[in-house]
Structure formats: structure tokens, C-alpha cells
Amino acid sequence: MATTAHTRPWTLSRRTQGRLLRFVRQIPGYLVLLAWCGFTVFAIGWIAMSSFKTNRQLFQEPLKLPPQLRFENYSTAWNAVDMGRYFLNSVIVVSVSVFLILAISAPAAYVLSRVKFRGSNTITTLFTAGMGIPYPLLFIPLFALMLNLQLDNTLPGLIVVYVSLSLPFTVYILTGFFITLPSELEDAAVIDGCSDYQVYWRVMLPLASPGLLTAAIFNFIGLWNEYQLALVFANTDKTRTLSLGLYALRNALQYTGDWASLFAGIVIIMLPTVAIYIILSERMISGITMGSLK
């Protein structure tokens, strides 16, 4: 190829021509992608920008940058409803839930994927079935159950709901991870005198840590953003999570017309997950497809 280019210079120019032609053909594609992505970035950026404006500026110059950074809207959003408490509730509920989900799902997924025993397939199918059950079906029967256990409208109750309902998906994802691990390491550990528990703790769990991390990220994002279960099982002044808090904030500010503060509230709820996404987007995107394309 190189010699051809040397001896016949016109092939090079033809190649450049080809590249140019290719780029020209790609222009519509770029425009569509830029329009789509530009809209998304602009909409979110506009909200962040407006959260620093006064309402007067918002109405008069909606497309202009705020003249200075005012954080007053953030304190209004924080104080109009009990946002501090809701934020803390979210942190507690989500971190405890994610920890429990992994602690409970990982051993189950390990046994279901690596240990042969009668009934293993039945239990796997049973868990998989859970992924097809729509949550609204559970609203009333599960609420009645929580009421009987005196766990309704409490944070521990919400944690129990979150953990139980997240199990099918997490077991499914983790089973997929454990299955791919080579069995030689397991065998070697057994020969070296490890008990079954030690094999799990010392060998398999560390090997599955990328899977655990993926499952943790998914559950964190899913539960941090979760709204409908919190609405049914923990919608009181003391137990609201951030999602419910944002809706409460919207209803509170509806009367005063303080939209700029509502935008500050949106930024507060978006910031943690978007920050994680900016750092881990590739892992999350590959995790998603791995989960659903098995």
C-alpha cells in the first residue's frame, strides 16, 4: 500500500477525497446526534442554570445566563419542606438496602449457579418469575402485610420492601457472573483444604467483585431514584425519601410560584447519580446490556 502511494501520488489524494466524501455523507448523522444530545444537555443545563436565578430573571430572560451565582434557591428548597431529613432518609434507606441486597443475593446466586442440587432449577425459575410481576399488583396486599407487622410507613419497613423486591433481579445478575468463573480455582482451593465457606469467602466472592460492584451500582441508582414504592410504603412527614420530597416540594412551591427553587430541588436529587454516572458510565452501560442480553 505504502509503495503504491509513493509511486502514484494520486491514490493518496483519492484516499483523502474518499475521507472527505465520507465525512460529508456523515454530516446529517452528526446533526441528528448533536440535536438529540444537545437537547438533553441543554434541558438539564438550563435547569441547573435557572436554579441560580431569581424568579423575575427566570420569567424575563429565560434563555440568558444568571448574572451571578445565588445559592438562595438552594436554601429555600432545603427549608420549604424538610429536605434535610428526606436526604438523610434516602442515604440511610439506600445504603442499608444496597448492603443487605448484596449480602443476601450473593450467597444465593453462588449456590444457584455453582452447586448442583435437586430443586436448584425450580428455585432459579421462581426467582426469575419475580422479575415479571408488576409492582402495582403488590401495593395493597403488601401494604396490608406491612400493616400487620407494624412496619407500614417506617424506614425499616421500606428497607424490607426494597430488599425483598430487588432480590430477583440481583440474584439474576449475580448468577450470570458466578457462572462465568472458572471451576479450576474452586477445585484447587478444595484440594488445599478449604471448606465450602472458605471457598466462597476467599476465592469466589473476590473473583465476583466486578459483578458485585455492577449490582451495587444498579441497585444504588435504582433505589435512590425510586418513587412508587416509597409513595405507598413510606409517605409520611418523617419517612419520606428524596424522590417524595421533590414531589412534596413541587406541591409546596406550586402556590408561591417559586419555580427557581424547584429547579434547585431537581439539581439536589440529580447530582449524586449523575456524578456517579460521569465517573462510571462505561461500566454501567456494559453492565446493563450484560444483564438483559443473557
Place this chain on the structure above:
Amino acid sequence: MRARKRLIITFLFPATFLYLVFFLYPAIRAFYYSFFDWSGFSYEAKFIGLDNYRELIRDDLFIESLKNTLTIVFVGGVIVFGLAFALTILLNSGIKGRKLFRAIIFLPNVVAVIALTTMWSVAIYHPRFGILKNGLAYLGFESLSRTLWTSPENIFESMLAAIIWMNVGFYVVLLMAGIDKIPHELYEAARIDGANELQMFYRITVPLLWDVITVGIVLWSISALKIFEFPFAFSALEPSPNTYTIAVYLYVMGFGQRTPIYRLGYATAMGVALVLTVVVVVVVLRRVLRREVIQY
């Protein structure tokens, strides 16, 4: 062997116990509750057989909710997959910044639905400072910019557009992952044989991607049938009846909006109807989408 058995039981018990008690048991219990007239958690429930279901098919608001839900599933689905396919093809056409574009298209999936629904109904659709109004006015579409996007006659379509925007990214990621698995040699061979882009798309990409497309369509249908959060919080204070879906109407009947309603048996019957709809739609889709699997 006994130690092995102990390991299986200790490892499986917590997950199975929680799942059976707090997920599967209430799900099955729902079928039972749907045969009762039950007007509050502390009240006695009265057995009324199929009356809840008889009322359901005569309830105009339920029919409206069902219609809205199916519109989201089918009309929304066609548009979501059309856009997802178009964007996937563009992303795979050798453009630069593929990963960045994909990451931005996927972004709505990591943001709280409640933030997105507020963003659309307030930031984008607001009749005075809204992005759409000012954007259209800026581009010179004066009369279009005066549209009241969230008025009762427009609110459903406005919401549908937002739901589509929010969901396309997931299916783009799904389709792209499927396409990445197709061996490059097939395209090269086709190109040598003189096939153009369109032919390669219909003859190679679509058939080899059929499994992924099927998974995607089934996932979309299930998630769209049970959609709750976006329509519920799209309007302030209480959901607008124009945007009711089955799940929203179920919640309203069970718990009320501003004031409690507590028609618990009736609401649960809607849940059962929802599950049955999911089963019917999934079975029909699987039938319709079944093709011979091509090995490669």
C-alpha cells in the same frame, strides 16, 4: 455431603424467605383480595365474587386508563424502537465521539423519574418561561410557541413525547451491544459482493439481531404496561385523569389522591387485570416475533 447441604440451606434461606414472604405471597394474595369489597385496611372485607371485575369493564375511567396504557405501549413502542434504531445506525456509521453520544443518550436512565417528569412538565412545557416555548419563539415559530402543552387536550401527547425521550437511550445501548456481537467479516463479505448499507441492514443486521430485538420489545412492553411514576407526577398536586394509566388509577382507587378513597378490593382487581394484560401482551409478542434463530 451433610456440610454441603447445610451450606445450600444457609446460603439460600434468607433470599428465598424474603422473596416468598414479601414478594410472591402478596402477589398471589392479590388474586384473593380482588374478589372482595374492602373499604379500608381496618375494615372487614366482604366476598363479592367477580363483581369487581364486572365493574371494571363498565368503568369509563378504567377503560380510558387502559387505552392510555396501551397507547404508550404500542404507539410509544413503535416510536421508541424507530428512534433507537435510527440513532444506533448513526452511532455505528463510523462517526467520531460514539461513546460520548451514547453516554448522553443514555443519561435519562440514571436520573430520578420524578426529576425528569418535573423537568418536562415545568422546565420544558411551561407556557411562559418553558424551554419549548422560548426555543420555538427563538426559531421563529411564533404561533406554535403559544401552544399550551400541558392543557387537558394536549397533555397526553406531551407526556408521551417525554416518555419516549426518556426511554430511547436504554434501547440504543441494547441494540448497539447486539450489533457489536455480529462478526465484522459478514459486512466485509457483503461489501465485496456489492451490497449497499441498506441491504446490509435488512439482510445482516436485522436477522442477526432478531433475538436482541425480541428481548427489547418484550422488556419495553412490560415496563410500559406497568408505567406509574412518570404519569403520576407529571401534573402537580394530583395526576390529571387524561394521563391515567392502569397503575395510576389503581393507586388512586387504593389510596386516593388528596383525600383517601380506599377501594382496596377494586384496586387490587385492577392489579390482577394489569398482570393478565402483561401475560397476554408478552405471549402474543413472543408468537408474533418468533423467527428461526440464526446461528453465527
